[in-house]
Amino acid sequence: MAKIKVTQVKSSIKRTEKQKRTLEALGLHRIGQEVEHDTTPAIMGMIDKVKHLVSTSEA
Known part of the structure; x- marks a missing residue:
């Protein structure tokens, strides 16, 4: 399964x-x-709800 890195900015x-x-x-x-x-x-939906607070990149 693909991974994603999430960083709080x-x-x-x-x-x-x-x-x-x-x-x-x-x-x-x-x-x-x-x-x-x-x-x-589920994770993508959570990221979408706080996309203005985090940045994402492929892991």
């Missing part, structure tokens, strides 16, 4: 609780942190 301060929980579910806690996930529809 903006703060979660002053964001909705839903967006904060989505970042937590992705495993992101601080700016600059990078995590790797399988490219599944």
